[in-house]
Amino acid sequence: MRFAVIGAGAVGSYFGARLIDAGHDVSFVARGATLQALRDKGLSIITEGRRDTVTVQATDDAANIGNVDYVISAVKATQVIDALEPAGALIGSDTAVITTQNGVDGPRLTASVVGREHTIPGVVKAYVAAREPGVTEFRGGPGSLEVAEWTNEPSDRVTALRKAFEDAGIGSPVPRDVWELLWAKSMFVVPPGGLGAITGLPLGELLSRQGLRRVLIDATTEIRDVAVARGVDMPYGIVADTVAFDEAQPPSSTTSMQRDIMSGRPSELDPQLGAIVRYGREAGVPTPLHELMYEVLKLRRNDAQ
Structure with missing residues (x-):
């Protein structure tokens, strides 16, 4: 081929x-x-x-x-x-x-x-x-x-x-459904990327600090809710499964978007965090945590430019 x-x-x-x-x-x-x-x-x-x-x-x-x-x-x-x-x-x-x-x-x-x-x-x-x-x-x-x-x-x-x-x-x-896979991967990648970019902390720290852990889980839930509202058949327990997968990763893990933002490089802020906000609005599903992360990180991006 x-x-x-x-x-x-x-x-x-x-x-x-x-x-x-x-x-x-x-x-x-x-x-x-x-x-x-x-x-x-x-x-x-x-x-x-x-x-x-x-x-x-x-x-x-x-x-x-x-x-x-x-x-x-x-x-x-x-x-x-x-x-x-x-x-x-x-x-x-x-x-x-x-x-x-x-x-x-x-x-x-x-x-x-x-x-x-x-x-x-x-x-x-x-x-x-x-x-x-x-x-x-x-x-x-x-x-x-x-x-x-x-x-x-x-x-x-x-x-x-x-x-x-x-x-x-x-x-x-x-x-089973490629869209389920895309949304499920976003649940794993986007919340720790946004929260990690704001705090400067790797995945292990986000999970070990109870307040940040709650925010991470709630942001993961926001993505699940948007996917369901868009007609994607997300498995029962997908949020818990995502958190369990997070916990199995090396504590020092960071996402590429997080590393790019923290280094002042061009990042996927818009097609990752911004897309969740946009799709949430289209579906009528509130995504307050993603909106907050998106707006804060846009300011950081503008400052870097």
């Missing part, structure tokens, strides 16, 4: 490298120092101290690649539109674009450029981090990418994609 990976950060690099190892034709769309590193040194994945390097095809112009079977959109949610608009040369009549972004807004943003018919919502479950341009470390987790059609209906292209992933060692079980 022919794949194009837009964005050679941690997520795109990890999945792209696995697909290359499995014999697929994979090209990367990258720029700047990352593009130069891929061309000069190839792509390296570090797993438990072992470093594996593959030679890759990389360009800053999608026209050099042409139509592919699948595009893995591995840029941050804030970059989706700007990354996909000039990548039209990748999209043929049967091409599918797989979303990987944190939060619930990745599929909507993707479809606004390529259309729903070309969009396959995806949920990443892997702890990966970019060490330097062209070098990514796999730090744990299932290493999976779960995908489904927008409607959750079966299709030949999703079946073929899952097989390609599984054959490459990328877990891709059939989800």
Whole structure:
């Protein structure tokens, strides 16, 4: 199969490298120092101290690649539109674009450029981090990418994609509902990201301080309530399950949005926290904790700029 990976950060690099190892034709769309590193040194994945390097095809112009079977959109949610608009040369009549972004807004943003018919919502479950341009470390987790059609209906292209992933060692079980997965991941990622960015505390501290623990649980509940109001069938006990999952993570854990905000870098504040506020208003569900975190962190972002 022919794949194009837009964005050679941690997520795109990890999945792209696995697909290359499995014999697929994979090209990367990258720029700047990352593009130069891929061309000069190839792509390296570090797993438990072992470093594996593959030679890759990389360009800053999608026209050099042409139509592919699948595009893995591995840029941050804030970059989706700007990354996909000039990548039209990748999209043929049967091409599918797989979303990987944190939060619930990745599929909507993707479809606004390529259309729903070309969009396959995806949920990443892997702890990966970019060490330097062209070098990514796999730090744990299932290493999976779960995908489904927008409607959750079966299709030949999703079946073929899952097989390609599984054959490459990328877990891709059939989800009961891909939207449930997206909202459930947001319950895990967004509240600790927002609260952690405000307080400067890692996940373990948020959970161990009773007042902050209550806020974290209440914010997690807000997301569940918005999802249910939007017609997503969230499992009974999903809030308790999310908190239990939080407690199983290393106490020093922080989210990428939290780290970006605290470092003054561009962040996914709008498509993560802002999306919960927006979807809550649309559904008539109050999200006071997310509104508070969003407004406070917008001030911090403006001060940094």
